[in-house]
Amino acid sequence: MNITVIGTGYVGLVSGVCYAELGNRVICVDKDAGKIAALQAGSIPIYEPGLQEVAAANAAAGRLSFTTGLAEAVRESDIVIIAVGTPPMPSGEANMAYIDQAALEVAEAMNGYKIIAVKSTVPVGTNERLRELIGSRTDERFDSISLPEFLREGSAVQDTMYPDRIVIGADNREAAATMTELHKPLTDNIIVTDIRSAEMIKYASNAFLATKISFINEIANICEKVGADVTRVAEGMGYDKRIGKSFLKAGIGYGGSCFPKDTRALIQIAGNVDYEFKLLRSVVEVNQDQRFNVIRKLEAIFSGQLRGKTIAVWGLAFKPDTDDVRDSPALEIIQYLVEAGVKVRAYDPIATSNFQAVYGKEGVVWCGGAMEAAKGADALCLLTEWDEFAQVDLQELQNTMWRAILIDGRNVFKEEDLLGTAFIYYSVGRPA
Ligand code: NAD
Numbered sequence: 001m002n003i004t005v006i007g008t009g010y011v012g013l014v015s016g017v018c019y020a021e022l023g024n025r026v027i028c029v030d031k032d033a034g035k036i037a038a039l040q041a042g043s044i045p046i047y048e049p050g051l052q053e054v055a056a057a058n059a060a061a062g063r064l065s066f067t068t069g070l071a072e073a074v075r076e077s078d079i080v081i082i083a084v085g086t087p088p089m090p091s092g093e094a095n096m097a098y099i100d101q102a103a104l105e106v107a108e109a110m111n112g113y114k115i116i117a118v119k120s121t122v123p124v125g126t127n128e129r130l131r132e133l134i135g136s137r138t139d140e141r142f143d144s145i146s147l148p149e150f151l152r153e154g155s156a157v158q159d160t161m162y163p164d165r166i167v168i169g170a171d172n173r174e175a176a177a178t179m180t181e182l183h184k185p186l187t188d189n190i191i192v193t194d195i196r197s198a199e200m201i202k203y204a205s206n207a208f209l210a211t212k213i214s215f216i217n218e219i220a221n222i223c224e225k226v227g228a229d230v231t232r233v234a235e236g237m238g239y240d241k242r243i244g245k246s247f248l249k250a251g252i253g254y255g256g257s258c259f260p261k262d263t264r265a266l267i268q269i270a271g272n273v274d275y276e277f278k279l280l281r282s283v284v285e286v287n288q289d290q291r292f293n294v295i296r297k298l299e300a301i302f303s304g305q306l307r308g309k310t311i312a313v314w315g316l317a318f319k320p321d322t323d324d325v326r327d328s329p330a331l332e333i334i335q336y337l338v339e340a341g342v343k344v345r346a347y348d349p350i351a352t353s354n355f356q357a358v359y360g361k362e363g364v365v366w367c368g369g370a371m372e373a374a375k376g377a378d379a380l381c382l383l384t385e386w387d388e389f390a391q392v393d394l395q396e397l398q399n400t401m402w403r404a405i406l407i408d409g410r411n412v413f414k415e416e417d418l419l420g421t422a423f424i425y426y427s428v429g430r431p432a
Pocket of ligand 1 (some may be wrong): 006007009010011012029030032035070083084085086098099101102105119120121122149150151152153189257258351
């Protein structure tokens with residue numbers, strides 16, 4: 001099939017590359033000329049394991065190309081997939097400006113029947129609204145499809161090539177059949193629904209996962225007070241098939257470009273139809289507070305005297321294996337520490353420059369390695385569970401630090417790892 005994917009971010013680029021890998025001819029479009037120039041030169045602007053190799057192979061095979069020329073790409077395609085950003089507005093509602101802009105540009109470029117699918121996460125009713133918007137600008141026939149995306153950053157290629165399910169929201173049987181055909185090589189679990197249900201599946205899925213995280217974090221907070229170990233509790237719960245093992249890892253809460261934004265958007269979507277989503281409101285509140293778990297522990301350790309202390313921070317990305325720092329807990333934690341007069345020494349394997357672009361470069365000592373960050377520190381806070389942190393020599397770490405105090409915000413270390421060291425160790429939901 002001939003496919004145009006609009007937006008070459010985490011979703012659009014990975015999807016485009018993977019559709020090409022399936023043998024389709026894919027044109028990836030972005031309005032960011034710098035990104036497109038980099039992609040044309042064979043350089044991938046985001047960090048995503050495996051993406052570089054699959055992109056290079058498909059570009060070399062002539063199935064994958066990159067352009068800023070949206071109109072021309074649309075004219076050469078039967079299927080147009082919109083994967084632009086839908087960032088949150090201050091109200092929590094998703095900003096539809098990029099989607100509307102892309103839809104209008106597609107409408108202007110129409111030269112015959114096309115399927116126009118939206119992969120971006122959009123509020124219920126958006127695809128119907130876009131259909132009217134596009135229809136008002138073109139006489140050509142087209143069908144609207146909701147095609148929500150469930151990939152996870154850090155394993156996006158794997159998730160796209162081996163998805164748990166594909167959801168296709170359609171009100172035209174032929175268009176649904178074409179989209180089913182396109183995705184058939186990926187999975188047998190293809191769910192075709194009406195458009196509004198497909199839009200809702202995306203929000204409901206993310207809200208449910210966020211709920212699991214906030215739930216286990218609250219259990220962790222109680223475990224700390226009653227002397228239980230949340231990792232054992234989660235293990236014991238997870239064997240129950242009705243509960244499942246995933247997303248029961250206590251920590252400092254979720255971040256990233258999806259859960260925070262999509263939970264707030266769903267609260268707003270519910271609010272727009274006079275429904276107060278009380279449960280989800282609490283999920284968001286718990287998550288926001290959980291970030292300060294690390295700070296509360298530091299305050300307790302230093303009896304509220306943080307000023308002048310040197311604190312090392314390991315991990316700036318919102319989760320491992322990604323360079324994405326959008327809504328990363330590290331942003332608020334570091335800001336709090338700096339404002340409290342702490343000397344912060346920070347390190348992340350790959351997300352430092354993205355972090356600096358959002359946070360700024362001032363007020364933090366940026367380090368090129370984990371040990372360098374820990375040098376002379378009064379305490380170390382581990383905020384992202386990168387593999388390399390789990391591999392460190394704890395004896396060497398202890399000798400590098402001024403005081404061997406470790407606050408493990410992601411429960412990376414086990415009790416036996418610390419045996420023989422002098423670390424004072426705090427984690428989440430486990431005995432200190
Ligand atoms: P992103 O910000 O990384 O990328 C969006 C891209 O779209 C940018 O490169 C931007 O330049 C481009 N763009 C914007 N308007 C354009 C236009 N008119 N023409 C061409 N290009 C345009 O966003 P993302 O993280 O890939 O997310 C995209 C959508 O997918 C969002 O709705 C998000 O909620 C959803 N989603 C994201 C993830 C994730 O893990 N990132 C997972 C599932 C769903």
